[in-house]
Amino acid sequence: MRVGVLTGGGDCPGLNAVIRAVTLALRRADDRTEVVGVERGFLGLIEGRFRPLDEAAVRDLLDEGGTVLGTHNRADPFNWQGRDCSEQALAHAKAQRLDALVTIGGDGTLTLAERFARMGVPVLGVPKTIDNDIAQNERSFGFDSAVAVVADALTRLKTTARSHGRVMVVETMGRHAGWIALEGGLAGGADAILIPEQPFALEPLLERLRERVSAQGYALVCVAEGAALADGAPHWQHLPGGVLRLSGVGQALAHELGERLGDIEVRATLLGHLQRGGAPSSFDRVLSTRFGVAAAQAVLDGDYGHTIALQGDRCVRVPLSQVAGRSRCVPPGHELLRCVDALF
Structure with missing residues (x-):
């Protein structure tokens, strides 16, 4: 054979x-x-x-x-x-x-x-x-390895966020399914986790971040690349040749948050292919x-x-x-979502 x-x-x-x-x-x-x-x-x-x-x-x-x-x-x-x-x-x-x-x-x-x-x-x-x-x-x-990268990044960024009193936004992979952001965010102690399956409203997020900065001096946001505002669309990056790539939501979100959080500095980190690489x-x-x-x-x-x-x-x-042509997204009411609701 x-x-x-x-x-x-x-x-x-x-x-x-x-x-x-x-x-x-x-x-x-x-x-x-x-x-x-x-x-x-x-x-x-x-x-x-x-x-x-x-x-x-x-x-x-x-x-x-x-x-x-x-x-x-x-x-x-x-x-x-x-x-x-x-x-x-x-x-x-x-x-x-x-x-x-x-x-x-x-x-x-x-x-x-x-x-x-x-x-x-x-x-x-x-x-x-x-x-x-x-x-x-x-x-x-590959998923467990990617989650470890996200958790490690959040853990490292927490020290910078705490030292400078910042809000740090970390963008993960996850076009249509938010599993990486969800598990990575929970493992890394994120204060807010945003995934494609649950469009989010900006005002409750701002309220949450102000509360966390007031209580602990900083805040961490973990956002999947396919996440979107409840009244908007996912953020597409325009590449040469007319190619569209789902990316950039972290930077866009950091800009929006920075405009509304006043003197609280907001920075974004795109993990990108770091989540794919390595042993x-x-x-x-x-x-x-x-x-x-x-x-x-x-x-x-x-x-x-x-x-x-x-x-x-x-x-x-x-x-x-x-299996062909189908995907497995985070379902409503999933236990991990209940953990997020209980904590946040």
């Missing part, structure tokens, strides 16, 4: 640990199994870029950040540079004599995997996202390993058209059709 492995979408702590686990589990189940890495995600399928993976190649990947296979977050074989290259991608997979394909990625990657599954390709998904927003999956690897946390190393082993077992069972998911602390198999 020859099994292809690719990593799609953005980089994420734990990707290499999944590659390692899939490779080792398949090879040790049957040393005749060959594992082939696809370089640069689906772009590698389009262009025919492959390399062999064996025990020596993956042995030291457990704690290494990023992905040794590389990735490309816009390579869509069904619409690449204005053309449908899906048949070309499949021809390259056939030339490599691949019997199965393991795709490790977020919603976009799993959606492409589902399209290939409908074409009869023996494909299996592994969920990856620091945003923790993949449907049917309770915890994604995975211990939790993410274990979860990535569990996902990789579960994916290898599904391949050995010939159970394709599914993605691995964590449900109730068990790795299960969920049809790709139940």
Whole structure:
């Protein structure tokens, strides 16, 4: 058997640990199994870029950040540079004599995997996202590592905020789901947490911040990039070429707060890709390993058209059709939201 492995979408702590686990589990189940890495995600399928993976190649990947296979977050074989290259991608997979394909990625990657599954390709998904927003999956690897970065940043910024009597605004990733800001904000002791699922009003926020500055001399705000005022829209950043990117709400919010808080200084910090980079946390190393082993077992069972998911602390198999094009947002009344309400 020859099994292809690719990593799609953005980089994420734990990707290499999944590659390692899939490779080792398949090879040790049957040393005749060959594992082939696809370089640069689906772009590698389009262009025919492959390399062999064996025990020596993956042995030291457990704690290494990023992905040794590389990735490309816009390579869509069904619409690449204005053309449908899906048949070309499949021809390259056939030339490599691949019997199965393991795709490790977020919603976009799993959606492409589902399209290939409908074409009869023996494909299996592994969920990856620091945003923790993949449907049917309770915890994604990379999320714990990202939350740790946010919590650490808030802890560090607290000393500056307290020293200068400032309000510090920290912007996290989270376009449509606020899990990073929610858990990172709670772990870092933020005085206000703003997420996309709950549009906020400015006046109650100002009242809260004035109260916290009066009581403790400073305040911390943790805001997800997709958060928006109740009477407004998310903040889009205009990039060259007419590209719009959901970003900049932290700076915009800091400006609005500074205009209204008088002599209280407000500063903003954008964490950006710091949340993606670096080595995975211990939790993410274990979860990535569990996902990789579960994916290898599904391949050995010939159970394709599914993605691995964590449900109730068990790795299960969920049809790709139940995941593709869907997301997992913070639901109303979630326990973490109740914690925020109780504290703030």
